[in-house]
Amino acid sequence: MKITFYGHASLGIQVDDVHILVDPFITANPKASAIDIEQLKADYILVTHAHQDHIVDVEAIAKHTGAVVVSNFEIVSHFEKLGIEGHPMNHGGTWDFEFGSVKYVNAIHTSSFPDGSYGGQPGGFVIEGERKNIYIAGDTALTYDMKLIPLQTKLDLAILPIGDNFTMGIDDAILASDFVECDKVLGYHYDTFGYIEIDHEVAKRKFFEKNKDLMLLEIGDFIEL
Ligand code: NI
Ligand code: MN
Numbered sequence: 726m727k728i729t730f731y732g733h734a735s736l737g738i739q740v741d742d743v744h745i746l747v748d749p750f751i752t753a754n755p756k757a758s759a760i761d762i763e764q765l766k767a768d769y770i771l772v773t774h775a776h777q778d779h780i781v782d783v784e785a786i787a788k789h790t791g792a793v794v795v796s797n798f799e800i801v802s803h804f805e806k807l808g809i810e811g812h813p814m815n816h817g818g819t820w821d822f823e824f825g826s827v828k829y830v831n832a833i834h835t836s837s838f839p840d841g842s843y844g845g846q847p848g849g850f851v852i853e854g855e856r857k858n859i860y861i862a863g864d865t866a867l868t869y870d871m872k873l874i875p876l877q878t879k880l881d882l883a884i885l886p887i888g889d890n891f892t893m894g895i896d897d898a899i900l901a902s903d904f905v906e907c908d909k910v911l912g913y914h915y916d917t918f919g920y921i922e923i924d925h926e927v928a929k930r931k932f933f934e935k936n937k938d939l940m941l942l943e944i945g946d947f948i949e950l
Pocket of ligand 1: 774776834835864
């Protein structure tokens, strides 16, 4: 499994030869100007919630690639009206895709579309690939629901928001890492805007002091599990 950071909460996940994008917010992110969405491959686009900073490039990439949008029922219905193929889910549901299973799990946040219309309830994803399992938390507060995840899934990586203000910050993300029983964390949803700027060294040191590994990738960089 190869995981590429495209800035903010945007990720590329490659499982064998299947390409998955998560929450593409690239053309509206000045920090991600080196990423050309025309070059991105996508068989699926996973969308955690309807906020602008998670959906802005979904339509263009889906139309360009023919990718299937996987999200909650309301978000999938929104994109189906634009002629995009979708796979609707809702909280607690799991579906077996060609690359592995995807469970849509709880997130504590909100989920309106940029025009204010209802975007369903926000979520995160637990992906069980053939060899590796990951949790993509989405925008969320720390929540006890995270403790449900390791009852069923042994995670290899937790992707957690760490920017604070709109989501968990560093200290809550450390507790979230305990809750999901995964000490290997990829941080996201930080530095994009003034409200969510973090001190990288402080963040890494706090994780290190709890015997945890916080990875912060440069935009365009990737890790392999
Ligand atoms: Ni949000
Ligand atoms: Mn967000």
